[in-house]
Every structure is written in structure tokens, then in C-alpha cells.
Amino acid sequence: MSEIVAELGRKVLETGHKLTREEGLELCRPSVDVHDVMYWANKIRRKFRGEEVKACSIVSVKTGACTEDCSFCAQSSKYKTNSPVHDFLPVEQVRAAAKAAKKSGSYALGLVAQGHGPKDEDLDVYVEYMKAMGEEGLVEKHINIGIMSETQIARLKGAGMVCCGHNLETSRRMFPKICSTHSYDDRVKTMQALQRQGVKICSGAIFGVGEDWIDRVDLAIDLRDLGAGNIPMNFLNRIEGTPLANARPMEPLDILRTVALYRFILFDRDLGVYGGREVNLRDLQALIFNAGASAVMIGNYLTTAGRPAEMDKQMIKDLGLKLAPPRVLDTLPPEGHPEPIPARAAGND
Numbered sequence: 001m002s003e004i005v006a007e008l009g010r011k012v013l014e015t016g017h018k019l020t021r022e023e024g025l026e027l028c029r030p031s032v033d034v035h036d037v038m039y040w041a042n043k044i045r046r047k048f049r050g051e052e053v054k055a056c057s058i059v060s061v062k063t064g065a066c067t068e069d070c071s072f073c074a075q076s077s078k079y080k081t082n083s084p085v086h087d088f089l090p091v092e093q094v095r096a097a098a099k100a101a102k103k104s105g106s107y108a109l110g111l112v113a114q115g116h117g118p119k120d121e122d123l124d125v126y127v128e129y130m131k132a133m134g135e136e137g138l139v140e141k142h143i144n145i146g147i148m149s150e151t152q153i154a155r156l157k158g159a160g161m162v163c164c165g166h167n168l169e170t171s172r173r174m175f176p177k178i179c180s181t182h183s184y185d186d187r188v189k190t191m192q193a194l195q196r197q198g199v200k201i202c203s204g205a206i207f208g209v210g211e212d213w214i215d216r217v218d219l220a221i222d223l224r225d226l227g228a229g230n231i232p233m234n235f236l237n238r239i240e241g242t243p244l245a246n247a248r249p250m251e252p253l254d255i256l257r258t259v260a261l262y263r264f265i266l267f268d269r270d271l272g273v274y275g276g277r278e279v280n281l282r283d284l285q286a287l288i289f290n291a292g293a294s295a296v297m298i299g300n301y302l303t304t305a306g307r308p309a310e311m312d313k314q315m316i317k318d319l320g321l322k323l324a325p326p327r328v329l330d331t332l333p334p335e336g337h338p339e340p341i342p343a344r345a346a347g348n349d
């Protein structure tokens with residue numbers, strides 16, 4: 001057993017120690033056994049997140065033909081891919097997605113849209129969507145629609161948005177290599193506005209886009225400092241037609257080391273393995289929880305299919321873990337009267 005990993009593991013467990021960049025990099029050394037890092041990450045998960053697994057679902061309400069050029073993404077109009085393209089879904093389809101999310105055991109449904117960010121008039125559509133979700137009752141309303149002004153955030157919060165998804169995607173150093181149409185700082189500014197507005201932040205990244213271990217550590221520290229409460233970890237699902245179509249896939253054990261590293265650095269946050277789980281981890285996917293994950297996405301991803309929700313629920317049960325029960329929220333408050341964020345949803349629950 002590596003002494004340095006054990007020492008850092010004990011420090012996090014006993015004192016909630018915030019790992020420094022140098023300490024994070026210690027966990028990434030090839031000479032450090034990944035199973036040692038996972039052993040301690042699992043203990044940290046159990047102490048700070050317990051045995052519950054949060055499962056969330058998403059629905060893509062506006063898909064494809066995006067103006068941005070994120071090099072991993074099937075939805076960019078700059079690349080020739082097979083992504084579906086559609087404008088805003090009819091509200092009844094969002095209602096059906098809320099029902100399906102509730103039935104599958106998800107605690108939240110995220111409304112996701114392509115694009116740089118919403119126009120002010122688009123917000124009317126999201127208010128309608130959230131009203132329909134509120135009428136279905138049982139899932140938290142999460143929204144992930146790109147870069148937003150503080151005024152836009154305040155309006156959506158007033159209409160019931162509990163959490164806003166806004167991935168940093170990759171490290172500050174790597175960002176210009178994967179996107180030229182907006183900047184890392186554009187994303188940071190939205191996160192800062194979310195913090196000021198007291199909206200729960202779901203922010204993570206996509207791994208396997210050419211970053212190294214230093215990038216992974218730097219990104220984890222930025223996510224910690226910017227108050228991300230949920231950290232979705234996506235692993236590149238290589239899409240034909242995108243610049244990263246032929247990127248070298250991450251090794252499953254490197255994925256597990258990344259999850260464990262994030263559990264050390266973001267010890268008290270919810271850490272989810274989302275996109276690319278099945279395709280990259282294959283038979284090792286159940287080990288994400290031993291590596292420190294406390295959340296998964298069930299059902300389909302944005303433009304690719306996930307495996308049936310029943311298989312994930314069985315996996316969670318077989319591991320002796322429990323699905324976090326779907327949240328019961330009150331019906332939608334009138335716009336302009338913010339729904340109080342329930343205690344469990346505030347901050348880094």
C-alpha cells in the first residue's frame with residue numbers, strides 16, 4: 001500500500017483536507033497503484049456521500065446545428081455528423097420526459113439545449129417546460145443551456161430552476177485547443193453568476209480530449225473553487241466526423257484513477273460518471289463506485305443511447321448501494337417568487 005496515498009486519504013477522511021495541486025499530482029504518478037487510490041477514494045465516498053447513488057436523466061430540448069465548435073461534440077454545425085437536429089421540443093414531450101425520469105428512479109431531469117446560450121425570449125420556453133415538469137411533481141428541475149447572464153439566471157431561478165448544469169469541459173490550458181468560439185472565462189463567469197444567485201451548480205468535464213494529468217488536477221481544483229456541487233464526469237465517446245473521432249481512448253484504469261482523484265479533491269461533492277461510461281469502461285463500469293462515484297446518468301445521453309435503466313438499477317442494487325429516492329417538490333411558484341431551494345439541494349448536497 002502506497003504510504004503517500006494512505007496519508008492523504010487519512011487527512012481527507014479525518015480533517016476534510018483540501019488537496020493541493022502537488023498532492024493531487026502524487027495520486028497520478030504511474031508508480032502509484034491505482035487500486036490504492038481507489039481503496040481510499042471508496043472510503044472517502046462512504047464517509048462523505050454514504051451509500052446512496054443519485055441517478056439523473058436528461059432530455060435534449062433543442063438539438064444539433066450548434067454555432068459553437070467544441071471538438072468533441074456531435075452537435076456542432078462545423079462538423080458533418082449524424083446528430084439529430086431539431087428546434088425546441090413541444091412542451092408535451094418534456095412532460096413525457098419528466099414522467100419517464102420519475103418512473104426510472106431519477107431524482108432530477110435536466111433540460112439541455114445546444115448553443116452558446118439562450119436568447120432572452122427563449123426563457124419563456126423554459127418557463128413553460130418547468131411548469132409542465134412541476135405539474136408532474138417528482139423530479140428536480142435542472143437546466144443546462146450554455147452561457148447565461150445573471151439576469152437570465154435570476155429569471156429561471158424564479159421559475160423553479162433548482163440546479164444549473166454548466167460544464168467547464170476541460171482545463172484552462174486545454175480549453176482553447178477544444179473550442180475557439182467561446183472561452184474558459186466565459187464559462188467561469190456563468191458559474192460565478194450562479195454562485196451569486198445561490199443556484200446549485202452541476203459542472204464537470206469531458207475527459208480523453210487530449211488533456212494530461214496536470215490538466216485533470218487543475219480542472220478539479222477550479223471546480224472545487226467555483227462551487228460545483230455535482231460533478232458530471234464524461235469520457236469521450238468518439239463521434240465520426242468530429243476532430244476527435246480518432247482520439248486515443250482512455251484506458252479503463254486511467255478512467256478509474258481520474259474518478260478516484262476527483263473524489264480525493266472534491267471529497268464532499270456528488271461525483272457522477274455520465275457520458276461514455278459503457279463504451280469506455282465496458283465490464284469495469286461497476287467499479288466507478290469503488291473509485292468514488294456517487295451518481296450516474298440513467299437512460300439516454302444527448303445524442304447517443306445509454307443502456308436500459310433497469311440494468312443500472314440492478315448494478316447499484318448488486319453493489320449493496322441504494323438509489324437516492326426521487327425528490328418531491330412543491331408545485332411551481334408564480335414566476336418572480338423564487339422557490340426556496342430545499343436544504344438537501346442547496347450547496348454541495
Ligand code: SF4
Pocket residue numbers: 066067068069070073074075076113114115116146
Ligand atoms: S458542447 Fe454545447 S456549445 Fe459545444 S458544440 Fe456541443 S452543443 Fe454546442
